[in-house]
Amino acid sequence: MRDIYPLRSQDVAYRIINDKAILVALKGGKIYSINSLGARIWEKLDGTNSLDEIATSISKSFKVEKSQVLADSFEFIEELKSKGILKEATKNEGKENTSAL
Secondary structure, X not given: OOOOEEEEOOOEEEEEEOOEEEEEEXXXXXXXXXXXXXXXXXXXXXXXXXXXHHHHXXXXXXXXXXXXXXXXXXXHHHHHHHOOOEEEEOHHHHHHHHHOO
């Protein structure tokens, strides 16, 4: 689970507003609203941060046990994957996608 490098779909536009995220799936037009914790995680889903690195960062920012953040982040990521707005990347794939932006 720790070697997962989550990557946002390029078919999703998003905006952070008042610490929350609004996601718009460009294919299908679905709109998702994500709370402040989800928004912080979403911003890190660029394929270059492992799930473990994300959990470490979030646990420090929110002063929450890393194990809890790791479990919650994994569940959140699985939900995003089921909606088709996130995929798992290899570390190198994330770097390639980030450099192309």
